[in-house]
Amino acid sequence: MNSLLLDRSLGNLGPNAFARIQTTKLLSSFSPAPRFRFDDGERAAGQPSSSSASSQAQVPSHGGDTARASVWAHQAGVSALALERFDGRILISGGSDATIKIWDLEQCPNPWQSHAYHPVAVIPRARTDPSAPGPGPGPSPRPSSTQGHRFGVTGLSFYPFDSAAFLSCSYDQTLKLWSTERASLSGSFDLGAKAYTHATSPIASHLLVACGTQHPAVRLVDLRSAAAVQSLVSPGQIGSSAGATLAVAWSPAHEHVLASGAVDGAVRIWDVRKANALVDLLDQEDIVGLPPTDPQTTRHPRLSAKAHDGPVNGLTWTDDGAYLVSASYDRRVRVWDAATGANTLADFGPTIRNGQLGTLTMFVSPTGLTPPGSERLFFPNETEILVMDLHEGSMVTRLRSIGPVLASVGTQGRGERAVRNRVTSIVWRGSGGGGGGSGVVMGGSNFPGAIYSGHLDGQIRAWVPQLEGAEDEVDDNMSQDADVVGARKRKALDDAFRSLMGKRTTFS
Incomplete structure (x- = not known):
């Protein structure tokens, strides 16, 4: 460190290079921070709800996560997370119990001391009225008196240009738009099939939301017209073994380019402006790709091409849109050159575990934090988080939570159950995000960088750099x-x- 400061003072090292060296070190130094806990205030059956219990939950032990097993963010498990990229302040969590909770990360006055976060707003599960007729034949119940979801939340995301609104999707076949400040419903869209994921473009002037559902087609919902304006289908996809769409991701460099991953192992690239929207099918055997062509020339992708040998349930782009990363049930992570569609043959080894029942959320560190070609991939690997070099595939560090792999989780009315603390979602805490950036400044106003992970045991865990x-x-x-x-x-x-x-x- 002293030598770097000397080189910078002598002019041998520029300020940008110095900053990237330091942020690269920070990206490799993340470790668990059990002093931060997320407590929704609920108690399991048989547990006393008293002020003493509440005060005890606010002072967690540094010894590990087992110090207060009754403290959790969602009793039934955390299924989705989203963190706004503008100020790095608001965290939203969705649970398997269909609830959505909003957390203020600036509640903690001193990040070096223990702190228990409490939600500033809660969107409860929609209550059902058994006597009310449902949308289909028969006496199926319909939601009443609340605006929330009926079944587990599968995806969360903030409005691309403002943190004042966010989106959620659920197994109840709906996509909902919410006001962040009031925690109230602004719009609801019926997708007609179980929704696994959704995505909004970080740069587009359009307000199209791509939704991956149980149906093979990718549904595009226009927030302006409040209607599903388009369904993206490739030739021969319907009626075949294509299955559900588990992952969607908009390009941060081209506002009309969308990538989708399906159960059939295919990664499809779409241009939503075209009637025949399919542009390319990524092929795991293609290491050359296609050279840049004239915009007037039409490409004809090989329809039998497969990106993976199993269902594709994870997609993410680098901030500059130069590379696309895909993950699959075949325990492979592949990096694709976005310009040519070629497989870069990055090998991440046999440590990859992917048993996620649904969409897998991974992300790449912002490109401005590391030297060119040295981005870090953060990958939820069952009960741990892997930090790997994006292009070489080498392991940088493994983030493992403190405590047992199996944890006892309280259930309402049924005591406790033992669940695996598998990672279900991870988010990056950054600020200053604009355009396609995911937050080029590490951390928020009260802490220099953090990662938050949601777990099946109901916990939200924090990871901070040293x-x-x-x-x-x-x-x-x-x-x-x-x-x-x-x-x-x-x-x-x-x-x-x-x-x-x-x-x-x-x-x-």
């Missing part, structure tokens, strides 16, 4: 206190010695 000098400052304070105590002891002994030696003794 800062140089933070522990030294604590050690310095402790050493200063020890010096003061030592000085007092030495002074007391010296005074006692002087009082004894200063007296004259006479013998008679």
